[in-house]
Amino acid sequence: MSSPKSSLELLTRKLSTHSPLDDADRDAILALPWTIRTIEPQGYIVREGDVPAVCGVLLTGFAFRHKLTGDGARQIVALHIPGDPLDFQNFYLDESDHNVQALTRSDVALIDRAELRELSIARPNVGRAIFVSTLVDASIFREWILNVGRRAAPARIAHVLCELGVRLEAQGLTNDHGYHLPMTQEQLADVVGLTPVHVNRTLKALEAGGLIKRNRRQVSFPDWQALRDVGDFNQRYLHLGGGQRA
Amino acid sequence: MSSPKSSLELLTRKLSTHSPLDDADRDAILALPWTIRTIEPQGYIVREGDVPAVCGVLLTGFAFRHKLTGDGARQIVALHIPGDPLDFQNFYLDESDHNVQALTRSDVALIDRAELRELSIARPNVGRAIFVSTLVDASIFREWILNVGRRAAPARIAHVLCELGVRLEAQGLTNDHGYHLPMTQEQLADVVGLTPVHVNRTLKALEAGGLIKRNRRQVSFPDWQALRDVGDFNQRYLHLGGGQRA
DNA sequence: CGTAGTGTTGAGTCAAGTCAATGGTTGTGG
DNA sequence: CCACAACCATTGACTTGACTCAACACTACG
Numbered sequence: 001m002s003s004p005k006s007s008l009e010l011l012t013r014k015l016s017t018h019s020p021l022d023d024a025d026r027d028a029i030l031a032l033p034w035t036i037r038t039i040e041p042q043g044y045i046v047r048e049g050d051v052p053a054v055c056g057v058l059l060t061g062f063a064f065r066h067k068l069t070g071d072g073a074r075q076i077v078a079l080h081i082p083g084d085p086l087d088f089q090n091f092y093l094d095e096s097d098h099n100v101q102a103l104t105r106s107d108v109a110l111i112d113r114a115e116l117r118e119l120s121i122a123r124p125n126v127g128r129a130i131f132v133s134t135l136v137d138a139s140i141f142r143e144w145i146l147n148v149g150r151r152a153a154p155a156r157i158a159h160v161l162c163e164l165g166v167r168l169e170a171q172g173l174t175n176d177h178g179y180h181l182p183m184t185q186e187q188l189a190d191v192v193g194l195t196p197v198h199v200n201r202t203l204k205a206l207e208a209g210g211l212i213k214r215n216r217r218q219v220s221f222p223d224w225q226a227l228r229d230v231g232d233f234n235q236r237y238l239h240l241g242g243g244q245r246a
Numbered sequence: 247m248s249s250p251k252s253s254l255e256l257l258t259r260k261l262s263t264h265s266p267l268d269d270a271d272r273d274a275i276l277a278l279p280w281t282i283r284t285i286e287p288q289g290y291i292v293r294e295g296d297v298p299a300v301c302g303v304l305l306t307g308f309a310f311r312h313k314l315t316g317d318g319a320r321q322i323v324a325l326h327i328p329g330d331p332l333d334f335q336n337f338y339l340d341e342s343d344h345n346v347q348a349l350t351r352s353d354v355a356l357i358d359r360a361e362l363r364e365l366s367i368a369r370p371n372v373g374r375a376i377f378v379s380t381l382v383d384a385s386i387f388r389e390w391i392l393n394v395g396r397r398a399a400p401a402r403i404a405h406v407l408c409e410l411g412v413r414l415e416a417q418g419l420t421n422d423h424g425y426h427l428p429m430t431q432e433q434l435a436d437v438v439g440l441t442p443v444h445v446n447r448t449l450k451a452l453e454a455g456g457l458i459k460r461n462r463r464q465v466s467f468p469d470w471q472a473l474r475d476v477g478d479f480n481q482r483y484l485h486l487g488g489g490q491r492a
Numbered sequence: 493c494g495t496a497g498t499g500t501t502g503a504g505t506c507a508a509g510t511c512a513a514t515g516g517t518t519g520t521g522g
Numbered sequence: 523c524c525a526c527a528a529c530c531a532t533t534g535a536c537t538t539g540a541c542t543c544a545a546c547a548c549t550a551c552g
Binding site: 067078094095124135139141148149193234237 | 265294295311313315316317319320321323324335336337338339340341343344367370373374377378380381382383384385387388389390391392394395396397401438439478480482483485
């Protein structure tokens with residue numbers, strides 16, 4: 001079953017990662033009506049203050065969540081990769097408290113929120129899977145608070161690179177040598193709470209130390225374990241089950 | 247209905263804040279069996295790696311969630327006040343990814359997790375209320391990432407003081423002049439991602455600027471609006487409904 | 493070939509950290 | 523009641539990681 005019959009199969013697979021779904025649950029999800037919207041880079045998927053009526057699922061491309069301070073500083077609070085649900089955080093909230101934006105050109109499957117809510121009640125496994133998905137998001141938020149609050153610059157960046165590596169790997173989206181990180185250094189700075197200049201210097205230092213290699217925005221990892229060590233990375237918080245990445 | 251018939255009435259009230267419960271829902275919650283455990287200051291309620299079988303609800307006292315880096319630095323990722331559920335973040339996760347500890351001597355009502363899960367399916371309003379509670383937690387996590395990642399020390403501390411003020415006020419737990427903050431400066435430092443020394447200096451600066459007054463650990467707010475401004479505080483992320491605090 | 497966006501670098505500054513000492517308060521036991 | 527200990531708050535002197543400002547280089551693209 002390698003070629004998806006429906007775009008929503010990606011969603012069922014993602015949900016199954018953390019929470020059991022039986023065939024009937026899966027079929028019920030696949031039977032939901034959906035549409036596809038293509039978003040250009042920097043295009044907004046959700047804006048703070050919005051009352052979302054749909055639930056988006058990222059099919060292709062990358063997206064990010066962010067908040068702004070009163071004087072315009074931006075903090076990215078989450079990164080999303082293909083397969084990630086984008087609106088479960090607003091599943092039962094009236095008004096979005098943050099923004100979601102496409103990082104690259106992205107295809108998003110849109111499901112009517114009311115229908116998904118009904119299904120989540122009619123089929124408790126589905127409701128549970130949606131809930132679990134948001135709990136894992138929350139766990140990642142907590143780790144990011146730690147990352148930004150208590151780690152020095154090299155560890156912060158290494159940690160984010162490790163997290164993305166593991167998450168992409170779990171979705172089968174890594175390539176031989178690492179992965180493509182479709183992000184400017186300014187955006188990465190907003191992920192880790194640093195300035196772009198300092199991110200640039202820190203990336204160069206990591207590269208000089210043999211912890212990463214860069215080519216354009218392709219990053220690879222000559223010594224993955226050393227990078228994990230520098231980044232103080234322990235993937236328990238991702239709740240992927242199983243142990244360390246090989 | 248001012249004197250609680252059951253400790254769980256506090257929980258029903260808290261859940262009703264964000265999500266509708268009818269009388270039958272409330273009765274069903276109140277009918278759940280529960281026990282009370284008293285936890286001494288610094289006592290653990292949940293440890294990283296635990297597989298929680300119960301769901302705690304904080305009845306009295308304060309608690310906090312935290313994570314540690316590999317070299318022992320601590321980051322507090324959430325503060326909890328009476329009425330707050332403590333284990334919904336682990337409602338469907340197998341293994342806790344962080345610690346929950348009592349800040350003060352606390353009474354915690356313990357509900358069997360399996361029973362609460364069953365109720366959450368049998369009564370969708372209850373399930374929804376639990377879900378919403380975790381979504382609001384997640385919203386606070388996001389705001390804290392922003393706080394720690396993108397605000398300077400005075401704003402970070404002011405923001406946390408505002409958040410606690412609003413949350414305590416919503417629970418009717420403030421006193422005439424402010425509230426009692428039962429926390430050492432070292433713990434506050436771990437909330438905002440600073441060192442205790444710098445927190446001390448920043449608190450003194452806030453006090454010198456007329457933004458807060460301190461007496462022991464009682465804090466009060468001579469100019470609440472100015473503190474909100476300094477802390478860049480907008481309470482939308484708390485999802486309390488309504489507008490600004492008077 | 494010009495322009496815009498991004499990445500890179502240097503020089504100087506500053507917010508926050510570190511280290512270390514002093515003071516205050518609370519509680520305990522003699 | 524005093525002495526002591528433990529814990530916490532406060533302060534000073536010094537260091538440093540990260541920021542700021544500003545220039546320059548590279549690449550993609552029309």
